[in-house]
Amino acid sequence: MTHSTNPLIRLYFKIGLIPQILLGLILGIILAAVSKDTALGMSLLGELFINALKSVAPILVLILVIASISSHQQGKRANMKVLISLYFAGMMLAALLATIASFLFPSQISLGESVEQIQLTPPNGVSEVLKTLLDKMIDNPVNALVKANYIGLIIWGVGIGLALRHAKESTKVMMNDLSYAISFIVRIIIRFAPIGVFGLVSSTLAETGFGELFKYAHLLVVLVSCMLIVALIINPLLAYLVMHKNPYPLVFTSLKDSAIPAFFTRSSAANIPVNIEICKRLKMDEDTYSVAVPLGAAINMSGAAITITVLTLATVNSMHINVDIYSAVLLCIVTSVCACGASGIAGGSLLLIPVACSMFGIPNEISAKVIGIGIAIGVIQDSVETALNSSSDVVFIGAVSSATKKKQRQIELNKS
Template identity: 85%
Template sequence: MPHSTNRLIRIYFKIGLIPQIILGLILGIALAAISKDLALDMSFIGSLFINALKSVAPILVLILVIASISNHQHGKRANMGELLALYFSGMMLAALLATVASFIFPSVISLGDAADQSKLTPPGSIIEVLKTLFNKMIDNPVNALVNANYIGLIIWGVGIGIALRHSSETTKTMMNDLSLAISFIVRIIIRFAPLGVFGLVASTLAETGFGELLKYAHLLVVLVSCMLIVALIVNPLLAYIIMRKNPYPLVLTSLKDSAIPAFFTRSSAANIPVNIEICKRLKMDEDTYSVAVPLGAAINMSGAAITITILTLATVNSLHIEVDIFSAVLLCIVTSVCACGASGIAGGSLLLIPVACSMFGIPNEISAKVIGIGIAIGVIQDSIETALNSSSDVVFIGAVSEKVQRNKAK
């Protein structure tokens, strides 16, 4: 019997995280259909997973920001100005599109007891949002960590990262190693996502009924639709503005050769060698792509901008918080900045949802529940998000390289 059990465990870990999450999802739905009482008892499993996410997210944000800024390389600016403008424009337009889609097709999610128990005071105007934002920016760093004040953590991370850019290489290496260590802990927590999804789905469906599946499906359709529009319309338009020629041959090549591998690896960082090979095969400017591919894998995250925006606005809608046009625009800016800091691991963008949620006074308990919901739909969402992020790198680098080579030919 032990040998048989060990074999089952080995098979379980061998099939990969995505099938495991699908299995957890199916078992959670089945348990809710078979026994409502038992499904409700499984809520503690989902709570453990959510609490683990809550514990690691603040320190992850702080360390990632410090490490990424302190390890930024001086020099090597090969056409980086235009590329950075393309990266940020792409993320900003993606966030704007996600905001418009959320207003036209509003999503609602069940937040359970977390929403009932929180003492939530919705902001009344853009002035209140800005006041909250500025107060969070100047928070004590220890207090920011304890209370999961992500805005404050980002400000302190940027400040410490800039200061450490002039430190010794050993200090920078230490920060990078610390970033890798925190990311390793996140990976361990994410490995328990199938159990977390099982507990969350079982207890949620038992409590709210199977109509919740329709809410998840609606949320997923809005997310995926926005990502497809960015990939097939927004990115080609930005590329055309730079290269002044039909961008679709480049776009389709990037979708075929870059998006498909990224869809299955679910990691922009893991797709770096693939993108470098594509750029080399298409004879792009080497000085540009040698720097831009790793940079794009770290900060060009249109898919993450869409995910963070839509899930934040779904939370806002669920809590009946009014959002005016100025707050929506500010959300797009904050989301674009957050997307730049999204971790390169699978599901990394979800851990930055609390940053956007904090703009509206939404506590960490609720935003952590939203992360769990994001992981439940991440079987599809995260794969398409990564495919968009990675293929966007090739499109934008190709557009800038085309312009560079055209200027050299003159």
């Protein structure tokens, strides 16, 4: 395609993916403003793009993990302990920041307004969240593929990969070839991102507009501000502690290449192929990122921790419930655990708000109204949340890979 004689096609591929996505964004806004009916009809383009990403992501994750584990050489480290520590540290600090911001700039929400009946079934407590996580880990592999259960796929991928480490070399080569083939399909789908973004933005703006957002402007400012602080200060600080060098080139790359696509897809799961491509392009350790990217999409949810904390404390404040320091610390811990249980789909974190609200004796009827408010502001909140979650994965994986390479170079120098 890049060697086509058509000047428009050649220009399209020469521009680059991110400028194309921004162009799709601008055209989508213009279409929504000019013709609402036409913009609503463009929703098919966005749905096709998201569904294509979602359909290829589960099989890609399973095959990549199997290929990576089966080809893993003895003595090489995947650095999962360090990464998981970074994931949880990031979520705890995000929840703590959201708690402090909620005390300094308390938000009020109107719980008396009629909210549409939402057919959602939130978990009853933290124990149920943990049980759900365990159930996902032992899920049937076929069912995990169909339902995009990434935690289950990772467990099965690791298990099959470990078993195949004793297989013939030709079997390992076949698994690697299969992973390259599926990655090729992913690259083709990602090339259609600008068209998908155009359809998503135009149809979303035509359907909702920004009227609902202005009602909760203060709440949105607190949410988005916390997420920006995590992305631009907390994540770089954690990355620096691991890699011991300026983390901002990596941070800005992750924001440009990972956060922007995630902002529009609003799905950490759908952005898995994008993050794998970024890690591959930046020449990060494949043994690390092939497992860490899908794992991060399942449990690294700093944005979700912020959303759950801020909306819970906004509800508490609106109901005039006093919160002491011990309850606030406990809320941070509960929120971090709950965030791990947030599904990798749009609005997944909202379902876990009732768990945090239950700490303060807030009934599910009120929590359901808070979920409704979350859905109303989700055009911005959920987009920024997903962008933070997804880009954080790249930052932490890049930091660990950089530290590993630095350590390897030091070992080689000491040997010489």
